[in-house]
Amino acid sequence: MSIKGVVYKGAHEVAVEDVPEPELQNPTDVVIDVTSTCICGSDLHMYEGRTAADEGIVFGHEAMGVVEEVGEGVDSLDVGDRVSIPFNVACGHCKNCEQGKTGFCLNVNPDGGVPAGGAYGYVGMGPYQGGQAEKMRVPYADFNALKLPDEGHEDDFAMLADIFPTGWHGTELADLQPGESVAIFGAGPVGLMAAYSAKIKGASEIYVVDRVPSRLDLAEEHCDATPINFEEGNPVEQIIDANGGEVNKGVDAVGYQSVEPDEDRDDDEPYDPTKENPGVLINQLIRVVEPKGKLGIIGLYVPEDPGAPETISEMEAAGRLGIDFGKLFEKGQALATGQCDVKSYNRYLRDLIVAGRAEPSFVVSHRESLADAPEMYQKFDDREEGVTKVILEP
Ligand SMILES: NC(=O)c1ccc[n+]([C@@H]2O[C@H](COP(=O)([O-])OP(=O)(O)OC[C@H]3O[C@@H](n4cnc5c(N)ncnc54)[C@H](O)[C@@H]3O)[C@@H](O)[C@H]2O)c1
Ligand SMILES: [Zn+2]
Ligand SMILES: [Zn+2]
Structure with a gap:
């Protein structure tokens, strides 16, 4: 089975292609249906060929969505929950995670690409298929997924992943x-x-x-x-x-x-x-x-x-x-x-949004279909006047 995802094809080229459908791999995983996923300046370093990223990698580390499948070992999440996923993948129980340093988790990067830390869809940050796609697998989901209210503030909440x-x-x-x-x-x-x-x-x-x-x-x-x-x-x-x-x-x-x-x-x-x-x-x-x-x-x-x-x-x-x-x-x-330890802040920043005291979506200039990713990557990369934050909608 496959889904659509944004695939890196080489310097200055991405394509929306069929990629493997994410499945539960461990009892502590969930799979989410992605509703909003953003392009980031960090993606541009890869897009421009300025990193060691290989062709074929599925991009995307700024995803939110709705829980679609829940592993047996997950306690706190149910099918249908709306969640924001931090760009860091973190285990929740290593020395660094215990101290809130979730950008430097010691258990999630078997690649050895960097000494510590994991992320979705990013070179050297572990085997986590990116979230510029219809679905995404979230490891250690109890720890990583942040629950959101069922409705409202979609663009504001999309800014919480990163x-x-x-x-x-x-x-x-x-x-x-x-x-x-x-x-x-x-x-x-x-x-x-x-x-x-x-x-x-x-x-x-x-x-x-x-x-x-x-x-x-x-x-x-x-x-x-x-x-x-x-x-x-x-x-x-x-x-x-x-x-x-x-x-x-x-x-x-x-x-x-x-x-x-x-x-x-x-x-x-x-x-x-x-x-x-x-x-x-x-x-x-x-x-x-x-x-x-x-x-x-x-x-x-x-x-x-x-x-x-x-x-x-x-x-x-x-x-x-x-x-x-x-x-x-x-x-x-x-x-x-260093990398942001997203989990140190996202709960409180979510609550500022819910309380109406923060509206970070003022940076969002575009909400486009996932199919428009190639064009939107190019515009964002050109820092075109009027193009700030781009949300893709699978
Ligand atoms: N630490 C982290 O966890 C983390 C997370 C996300 C992004 N980032 C990094 O943050 C950076 C910014 O991300 P973004 O999404 O805003 O990217 P972006 O590329 O859209 O923004 C960079 C901005 O810097 C401006 N700029 C370039 N040279 C400049 C200079 N000499 N003086 C002042 N401004 C200059 C550009 O015009 C552009 O508007 C990227 O390097 C990205 O990888 C880090
Ligand atoms: Zn980002
Ligand atoms: Zn950890």
């Missing part, structure tokens, strides 16, 4: 406190969720840096942020000018594929958004954040970049970036990194 918790995580890694100021680099869906989290937490000033006007507009409108367009000048200087000095905290929501700000180009020279500089953001954060400030790095960095452009050095392609560590030390700053 980006709302991940944006929140960025502000947690930076230890953002009420009344503090924060600079957030990247106004993609993740950066916007970090800015929205900063607003909910009561930040005094929020600066959001990007070059895509429609994304910066969302930051201004929904997160009360000051938009900083890095094409218009050095973002560090723009923020320090606007803030009257360095900010308290910083978040990187871009990662290793950050585009070169290229401040030295002539004004009449067209801007080249394909030129990358993988270390630039961390250095900008070190400069814009005050001494003893903290940097939360949620943008993705990789230890190998097989598709790195020629403009990037061999060292950089191996994840060894030119970071101003001396400056970081001089300023006594701390930096924290």
Whole structure:
């Protein structure tokens, strides 16, 4: 038996094809009927051929849906329950899971691709078929599935699998406190969720840096942020000018594929958004954040970049970036990194949505049929004006 799923066909190509129908493999599994599944900036690293992902992998780690089949060992879920599935696959009983570090579960990655942690539809993160498909198998379902109210808020809840918790995580890694100021680099869906989290937490000033006007507009409108367009000048200087000095905290929501700000180009020279500089953001954060400030790095960095452009050095392609560590030390700053532990936050963020105190779906620009995945991948990858978060509906 087969279902439809989004299959990686090689750099810049996906297709909607027949893939194996997920089945219960262990008594602790459930299978869900996917009702909403999003495309993520993390998928784009694979889509662009910038990871070790093999052709044939079924993409998708941001899924929600309705429980369709329940393993014998599952206690808390019934057929028909509406659930959000964290992008992390976690066992619930290892040392890291016990401490809430579910992005670094020690039992779910038999591939050995990374030291710890599993995810659906992701290279090096274990054998979990992706959720950009009609159905998805959820291991350790009692632990992983988060129950949702039967109806309403579909687009808001679709943000709970990854980006709302991940944006929140960025502000947690930076230890953002009420009344503090924060600079957030990247106004993609993740950066916007970090800015929205900063607003909910009561930040005094929020600066959001990007070059895509429609994304910066969302930051201004929904997160009360000051938009900083890095094409218009050095973002560090723009923020320090606007803030009257360095900010308290910083978040990187871009990662290793950050585009070169290229401040030295002539004004009449067209801007080249394909030129990358993988270390630039961390250095900008070190400069814009005050001494003893903290940097939360949620943008993705990789230890190998097989598709790195020629403009990037061999060292950089191996994840060894030119970071101003001396400056970081001089300023006594701390930096924290890594995958979001979705389960640490998703229950509470769900309840903010249910209570009407958060509407993260402001980032959703498109809800399209799963069949339109190839076109939507391309538009999202182009960071086309007006394309922010894309939900696919199987
Ligand atoms: N840590 C985690 O658990 C986790 C989870 C989800 C996503 N991510 C990562 O977060 C990052 C963002 O994801 P997304 O879905 O928002 O992706 P996205 O690609 O849509 O957004 C990235 C944004 O950064 C902007 N940008 C590029 N260079 C920049 C620069 N020099 N300065 C400021 N902005 C710049 C781009 O214009 C774009 O709007 C990705 O690296 C993704 O892999 C991490
Ligand atoms: Zn994601
Ligand atoms: Zn575990």
